[in-house]
Structures are given as structure tokens and as C-alpha cells.
Amino acid sequence: MINHGENLPVTIVEHLRGGAGEVYVKDLTLGRKPVNLRMFSEMILLKGCSIGTRTHAGDGEIIYILSGEGIYFDGNAESPVRAGDALVCCSGESHALRNEGDMPLKYLACIIME
Numbered sequence: 001m002i003n004h005g006e007n008l009p010v011t012i013v014e015h016l017r018g019g020a021g022e023v024y025v026k027d028l029t030l031g032r033k034p035v036n037l038r039m040f041s042e043m044i045l046l047k048g049c050s051i052g053t054r055t056h057a058g059d060g061e062i063i064y065i066l067s068g069e070g071i072y073f074d075g076n077a078e079s080p081v082r083a084g085d086a087l088v089c090c091s092g093e094s095h096a097l098r099n100e101g102d103m104p105l106k107y108l109a110c111i112i113m114e
Contacts, residue, residue: 001032003028003029003030007030008026008027008028008030009026009027010024010025010026011024011025011026011027012024012025013025015052016051016052017051017052017053017054017096018052018053019049019050019051019052019096019098020048020049020050020098021045021046021048021049021050022046022049023043023044023045023049023051024043024044024045024046025041025042025043026041026042026043027039027040027041028040028041028042028108036112036113036114037110037111037112037113038059038111038112038113039109039110039111040108040109040110040111041108041109042066042106042107042108042109043106043107043108043109044104044105044106044107045068045070045097045098045099045104045105046099046104046105047099047100047101047102047103047104048099048100049098049099050096050097050098050099051096051097051098052096053073053075053094053095053096054094054095054096055075055092055093055094056089056090056091056092056093056094056095056111057091057092058091058113058114059091059111059112059113059114060088060089060090060091060093060111060112060114061087061088061089061095061109061110061111061112062086062087062088062089062109062110062112063086063087063088063089063097063107063108063109063110064085064086064087064107064108065081065082065083065084065085065086065087065105065106065107066083066106066107066108067083067103067104067105067106068082068083068099068101068103068104068105068106069081069082069083069099069100069101069103069105070082070097070098070099070100070101070105071097071098071099071100072087072095072096072097073094073095073096073097074087074089074093074094074095075089075093075094075095081097091114
């Protein structure tokens with residue numbers, strides 16, 4: 001199955017996980033995915049937007065920053081992140097992400113169930 005980019009709809013989600021503003025979500029699977037894959041999406045946070053803190057239970061998430069810069073909270077501390085960084089959050093861990101820069105923060109997010 002091939003999901004051509006022009007056929008992938010973008011959903012705008014407001015205040016995701018209690019975050020500020022909107023996140024643009026493009027489901028790269030078009031709903032057809034392996035049984036242990038909860039989500040595989042391209043996501044965009046504009047300036048001042050964020051995804052609130054989430055604690056993973058029974059799943060984990062990998063985020064790969066494609067472009068822009070942001071602030072990542074790994075459950076303990078905040079750290080700057082930028083294009084090329086990979087962020088890993090395992091079951092039982094918490095994380096959040098926000099864009100304080102002028103450019104959009106674009107990344108891939110993959111949630112895998114245990």
C-alpha cells in the first residue's frame with residue numbers, strides 16, 4: 001500500500017493533552033497500520049504552540065524532529081531540541097513538547113504499543 005502525500009488529510013487538534021494552541025496532524029497510515037502501532041504521524045507546532053505532558057502506559061513514543069526547534073520535557077527536565085534529534089519516551093515515562101521559535105516545529109511521531 002502506498003499513501004501518496006497529496007492524499008493524506010491534515011487534522012487540526014486544539015490544546016492537545018492540555019497544550020497551548022493547535023497541532024497539525026497528518027496520519028501517514030490513513031488508518032491502516034500494524035496491530036501494535038497506535039500512531040505514525042507527521043506533526044507541526046507553530047510558534048507558541050505545545051503538546052501538554054503525557055505519561056505513557058503500555059506504549060512508548062519515538063519523535064524525530066524534521067525541522068525547526070523546540071523545548072522537550074522528558075519528565076524530569078527541559079532541553080532544547082532541533083532538526084535531526086530523536087526523542088524516545090518509554091512506557092511509564094512522561095514527556096511534553098513546545099515550540100518557542102519563530103519557525104514551525106515539524107516532526108514525525110510514532111506510538112508503539114507493548
